[in-house]
Amino acid sequence: MTDPAKADRSSPIPFTRRSILANVAILSGASIGLMATAWPAVAASAPVANEGRVPGFVARNADVNGTRIHYRVGGGGPAVVLLHGYAETSHMWNPLMPQLAKTHTVIVPDLRGAGGSAKPEGGYDKKNMAVDIHELVKSLGINNVAVVGHDIGLMVAYAYAAQFPGETSRVVLMDAFLPGIGNWTNVWLLRDLWHFHFHGPTPLALVKGRERIYFEHFWNDFAANPKRSVSEADRRLYASAYAQEGGMRAGFEYFKNFEKDASDFAALGSAKLTMPMLVLSGEKAGGTFLIEQGRLVANDVKGVVVKGSGHWLMEEAPDQVIPELLQFLG
Numbered sequence: 001m002t003d004p005a006k007a008d009r010s011s012p013i014p015f016t017r018r019s020i021l022a023n024v025a026i027l028s029g030a031s032i033g034l035m036a037t038a039w040p041a042v043a044a045s046a047p048v049a050n051e052g053r054v055p056g057f058v059a060r061n062a063d064v065n066g067t068r069i070h071y072r073v074g075g076g077g078p079a080v081v082l083l084h085g086y087a088e089t090s091h092m093w094n095p096l097m098p099q100l101a102k103t104h105t106v107i108v109p110d111l112r113g114a115g116g117s118a119k120p121e122g123g124y125d126k127k128n129m130a131v132d133i134h135e136l137v138k139s140l141g142i143n144n145v146a147v148v149g150h151d152i153g154l155m156v157a158y159a160y161a162a163q164f165p166g167e168t169s170r171v172v173l174m175d176a177f178l179p180g181i182g183n184w185t186n187v188w189l190l191r192d193l194w195h196f197h198f199h200g201p202t203p204l205a206l207v208k209g210r211e212r213i214y215f216e217h218f219w220n221d222f223a224a225n226p227k228r229s230v231s232e233a234d235r236r237l238y239a240s241a242y243a244q245e246g247g248m249r250a251g252f253e254y255f256k257n258f259e260k261d262a263s264d265f266a267a268l269g270s271a272k273l274t275m276p277m278l279v280l281s282g283e284k285a286g287g288t289f290l291i292e293q294g295r296l297v298a299n300d301v302k303g304v305v306v307k308g309s310g311h312w313l314m315e316e317a318p319d320q321v322i323p324e325l326l327q328f329l330g
Helices: 126-139 150-161 191-197 200-208 213-219 233-242 247-255 256-266 288-297 318-329
Strands: 057-064 067-075 078-082 103-107 145-150 168-174 275-282 301-304
Touching: 057 126, 067 126, 067 145, 078 126, 078 150, 103 126, 126 256, 145 150, 145 275, 145 318, 150 168, 150 288, 168 247, 168 318, 200 247, 200 318, 256 275, 256 301, 275 318, 288 301, 301 318
Parallel strands: 078 103, 078 145, 145 168, 168 275, 275 301
Antiparallel strands: 057 067, 067 103
């Protein structure tokens, strides 16, 4: 298998404007045993407006790695962490949370800079964001987790598994790409993915008060069918969440750090992961690209192309995605 740190980046992938959504991604009961779980004594916080309530889950804040992470936790059993992507918050996981909590302890944070979490000036490289999540997990007295990530969340999930392999039981990567691995620059430099390079004072001024207009590009253009993409109610919710003070700046930092992430991941990728990995990628978005990247960094990879779906897997194809997740996580 090719060493991803030395992978050839010269041979182009046949991406065109017309085929972008078909070949690359840009970067979601009955009784839940929360009360039976002996959680550390941490005060619950009120749910933030952009996450919604899920029965059996409590909302909390944790001061970890020099920042404040807002999260929800529920269920009981082997632990799973769910990490959202850009243009969304932890709210994207609401349809999965009650089902998964029947058999697992489920930890659902807002990433640094998103939702109810703090929005510091820095720290948005994905290795550091993974440390945020690792310290959160440790604060709950948990020593081993499965990590699931979509979009930016998959980059944090990979960084978590690569930095803490002995504390990661399984990892799931969902539709985007890994900076620094294989031919990643063929995605990063695509003209159509201009938003990767759209950050700084002028872009911030341009999107201020127009957050919804900006995000429509993501929700519509990276869906197989915009009418089956993120719902209208959720679009209002996410636009409001990112319109918070510092929200758009923090989101831009995710992209601004891709070059550092690429350097970090190329180094991390020299040691292949051994825990089981599931890669889910939209047929009309990333296709097999992320699956191929997964096989460069891990030995035990199951790749699934989600039929008919664009980037927004949880919204566009829940009937395919949720069963795959439940089966893989056990």
